[in-house]
Amino acid sequence: MSEKIISEHAGRQVTAGETIIAKVDLCFTHDASGPLLIQQLKELGMKILNPGNVVFFIDHAVPAPRRENANDQKLIRDFAREFGVNFSEAGEGICHQLVAEDYALPGQIILGTDSHTVTAGALGAFATGMGATDMAVAMALGKTWLRVPETLSVRISGGLRKGSFSKDVALCLIGILGSEGANYKSIEFSGSTIEGMRMSERLTLSNMVVEAGAKAGIIPADGETRRFLNERGRDGFRQIDSDVNAHYEDMIDIDATKLRPMIALPDSVDNVRPIDEIGRVEIDSVFIGSCTNGRIEDLRIVAGILSGRKIHRGTRLVITPSSRRTLMEAIKDGTLQTLLLSGASVTPPGCGVCFGALGGVPADGENIITSTNRNFKARTGNPKAHTYLASPAVCAATALKGFISDPGEYI
Amino acid sequence: MTALNGRAWKFGDNISTDQIAPGRYFHLRSNLPELAKHVLEDARADFAQNTKPRDFVVAGRNFGLGSSREHAPVIIKMVGVSAVLAQSFARIFYRNAINIGLPAIICDTAQIEDGDQIEVNLALGTVLNATRNRRLSFPPLPDIMRDILEEGGLIRYIKKYGDLEISG
Numbered sequence: 005m006s007e008k009i010i011s012e013h014a015g016r017q018v019t020a021g022e023t024i025i026a027k028v029d030l031c032f033t034h035d036a037s038g039p040l041l042i043q044q045l046k047e048l049g050m051k052i053l054n055p056g057n058v059v060f061f062i063d064h065a066v067p068a069p070r071r072e073n074a075n076d077q078k079l080i081r082d083f084a085r086e087f088g089v090n091f092s093e094a095g096e097g098i099c100h101q102l103v104a105e106d107y108a109l110p111g112q113i114i115l116g117t118d119s120h121t122v123t124a125g126a127l128g129a130f131a132t133g134m135g136a137t138d139m140a141v142a143m144a145l146g147k148t149w150l151r152v153p154e155t156l157s158v159r160i161s162g163g164l165r166k167g168s169f170s171k172d173v174a175l176c177l178i179g180i181l182g183s184e185g186a187n188y189k190s191i192e193f194s195g196s197t198i199e200g201m202r203m204s205e206r207l208t209l210s211n212m213v214v215e216a217g218a219k220a221g222i223i224p225a226d227g228e229t230r231r232f233l234n235e236r237g238r239d240g241f242r243q244i245d246s247d248v249n250a251h252y253e254d255m256i257d258i259d260a261t262k263l264r265p266m267i268a269l270p271d272s273v274d275n276v277r278p279i280d281e282i283g284r285v286e287i288d289s290v291f292i293g294s295c296t297n298g299r300i301e302d303l304r305i306v307a308g309i310l311s312g313r314k315i316h317r318g319t320r321l322v323i324t325p326s327s328r329r330t331l332m333e334a335i336k337d338g339t340l341q342t343l344l345l346s347g348a349s350v351t352p353p354g355c356g357v358c359f360g361a362l363g364g365v366p367a368d369g370e371n372i373i374t375s376t377n378r379n380f381k382a383r384t385g386n387p388k389a390h391t392y393l394a395s396p397a398v399c400a401a402t403a404l405k406g407f408i409s410d411p412g413e414y415i
Numbered sequence: 416m417t418a419l420n421g422r423a424w425k426f427g428d429n430i431s432t433d434q435i436a437p438g439r440y441f442h443l444r445s446n447l448p449e450l451a452k453h454v455l456e457d458a459r460a461d462f463a464q465n466t467k468p469r470d471f472v473v474a475g476r477n478f479g480l481g482s483s484r485e486h487a488p489v490i491i492k493m494v495g496v497s498a499v500l501a502q503s504f505a506r507i508f509y510r511n512a513i514n515i516g517l518p519a520i521i522c523d524t525a526q527i528e529d530g531d532q533i534e535v536n537l538a539l540g541t542v543l544n545a546t547r548n549r550r551l552s553f554p555p556l557p558d559i560m561r562d563i564l565e566e567g568g569l570i571r572y573i574k575k576y577g578d579l580e581i582s583g
Contacts, residue, residue, distance in 0.1 A: 023557055025579050039445045040485055047570050065441055072442035079445075119483045119507055135485035135511035137569050141579070149559050149579050183429055184477040188506050217480065217505055272429060359482070360438035380431040380481060382457040385439045 005222050005246045006190040009130040010152055013113050020154045020251070029112040031143050032059040034099050035066075035073070036355075037117035037136045038080040044140035051087070053146040058089040059099075059107065065362045066094035066354040097327025097353040100124070100295035103131075104207055105329070109233075109240040110225035115142050119214045120295050120377065126206035127232070128225030128244060130190070133214065153190040153219045154253040160197040162261035167412035169305075170205035171297055171375070171395035173197065174212035175266035176258060179276030187217030189253065192246060197260040198223060203232040204301040211296045212377055215273040265410055267373075268393035271381045279398065279410050288370040290315075290403040291384075292396050293324030293351075294358040297375035300325070300333045302396040307339040309400040309414040310346035316406035321348040322364040324357055348403075360385025373408060375399050418536045419497040419518075421469035425529035426458055428475035432508065434458040435479065435487040444486055451490040468495030471535070473527050475501065479508025488512040488519075498535055500524050500542065513560045516568035522553040537564075558582050 011018045013026040033041050038060055045052070052058055060080050068074040077094060084091035092102055099116065100123040108114055110128030114121065117139045124131035134148070142148045160173055191213045198206065206223050213221030223229075230241045264278040292298065292306055303325060315321050323343055325331040331353055334340040343350060356362025358376040365385035366372040372384055372391050379391035394402070397411035404414070434457040436450060443450040455462045455472070472478075472491060478501035479487060488511050491499060498518035502525075512519040520535065522542055527533060531546040542551040555561060559581055566572040573579070 023559055023581055025581060036441070036444065036484060040489075044570055048573055050573075070442045072445065076445050117483055117485075119481060121483075133483040133507055135483050135507060135514060137485060137514040138510060141569055141573055144573075145579065147579065149581070151557065183480055184503060184505065187477070187503065217477070219506055359433070359441075361441035365439075378431075378433065378481060380433040382437045382439070383431075383433045387434075387437070387457040 005192045005224060005244065006130055006153055006155055006220055008244060009111055009113065010150060012111065018152045020152050022152045024150055024152060025147055026113055026150050027147050028115055028142050030057055030107055030114045031139055032061060032099055032103060033117040033139055034061040034063050035077050035080055036064040039076045040136040041117060041140050042079060042083050044137050045144065048140055048144055050144035052089060052143045055088040058143055059092060060084045060089055061092040061099040061102065062094040063098050064355045066352060066356065068094070069362050095328060095352055097330065098295045098298065098355055100211065101299065101326040105236055110229060110242050111244050115139060115148060120211055122214050122218065122221050123207050123211040123295055125210035125213070125221040126203060126223050127229055128222060130220050130222065132219050151188065153188055155190045155192050155250070156186055157252040157255040158191050158193050158258070159195040159255065160193065160258045160260050161195040162197060162259055163200070164197065164260050164263060167397060167410060167415050168263045168265055169395045169397060170201060170208045172263050172266045173258065173260060174209050175268055175276045175393065176263060177256070178212060178215045178274050179266070180256060181216040183215065183272055183274040184217040186213065189218055190220040190222060191218045193221065193223045199226065202301065203228055204299045208296055215377060265395060265398050267398070267408060268379055270379055270390040270392065273378060273393065279408065282408060285392065285408040286371060287319060287373050287402050287407055289364065289366050289372040290319060290321045290399050291357055291364050291372065291374040291376065292399050293326065294355065294376040295326065296377040297396045298324055298326035298330065300330045302375065303330065303334050303339050303343065306396050306400040307342040309397060309411055310404065311342050313346055313404055315347040315403040319403055319406045321403040322351060322357060323348045324351045325353050327353050359383060373399055373402050418534050419469065420534050421471050421497060422467070423471050423473040423527050423529060423531045423533050424459070424462055424466060425527065426472060426474040429477050429480060430458050430474055431481040432479055432484050432487040433481055436484055436490055447486070447489060447493060450486060451493040454490040454494055463494060466494050466496065469497050470495065471533060472496050472499045473524050474499065475524060476503045478504050480505035483507045485511045485515065488515055488517045492517040500527070513556070513564050514569040516564065518564060520553050522551045526551055
């Protein structure tokens, strides 16, 4: 699949291991890398080739908590206006959610200055993260260099048990692969579990592949992709099938019917255990949000668990919807009220809590569980805290009990 | 390129970009000299203050995993580190390091201890551990990355050639 997409963009048939130059369909950046990118573009002395294919997001520290952030954001805002690129203002939401909803299409090559750019692989795109300098050059030239990755086939079959979700599949996979098990490679998903997943669940799966080092995590476009695009009034659906005799470097099979809720223990994402094997872990703080699991579908699952209940005394719960649209839907259907009544704090759409830049920082020695993608030391803003990762459902059940809990009894 | 000489600062496996350039200093990302004062702070508190120009960061497996923040290699270079040596690198960090002109060298770093004096020859692909009299070799970079590094980074490469080109 990666080879097919890259071949279309390189203008010739390419094979894994080759280094090639490929055209790029969409480039995006945000307030975390945008200022450095703008500096590099100026240094380069070149203009943006196709401003219509470029998006600048402000999502990482919003609303700006400090003067320095405000100045960085102003720089991006002014630059976007001057060069006529697409612009997403603070408060609109997390770039990966908006790229999926408004920009990404099957068969595209998408580059973002963010490791979780792989999220858009859920729409059948080859989407990967790069740094500011690579992106400055990609924006200026409309192309990039790539080493064509080997492909790892991951087939997930069967129905998920009650209380288990796509996040548990993702954590299970990273546990199998290890934090560098897919380094430089592309993961291609298949199997009945994937076919039965809604786009919101697929985005979680593709989002997490970078935690095993993968360059891309592609789910072939199908009827669900078409539905997702249609719902937003977007054209551009195409189906790209993998070749019958496609070469896979390795194949992994996961039986979803056996999957229990999975927990990543501190301080690495591949330190994964089924919930039954971790014993009792007291939790001081819970965070639900991020490009991994902050969608309306996630918040509805959380609200279903919290409905009519109060979170455990002494445990905090912070929730960040992934976009303005997510927040508005949560207001419309009563989800937000349920969350607030349970005792949750709800913050404006953005990335800040997930990576320790803004809000929800745990105290020294505290345990925090999050629905996000990383639990590295210092990730949540305090190197002396301990971070666990799980599905939004486990996070919600944990907020009620005060220790890491199976959501099964609430679902 | 000439040989590089300096002291090894040893780090473990899986040093993430969250440890190299922590999110709590997010507001300093446009003030790189200030951000550089905290480089690798959560992995080794003594590093940022005591490292000297031409020293080396020497790590285990999967160095630089996590975020795509280019600030991570930028601030490592900014404190004077002349190369990062590791058993393996996470993909984005590896690319970013070369793009900003910081050599990222894949070799058997188990042969190097903290404080060892080492000499790296990029052209020959060799590392000499002078303290322990051990010699290591490392594979050449892929062609385009070698060209980018030789020019001192991707911006200089594009300024010189005006385009991306695959040689050979």
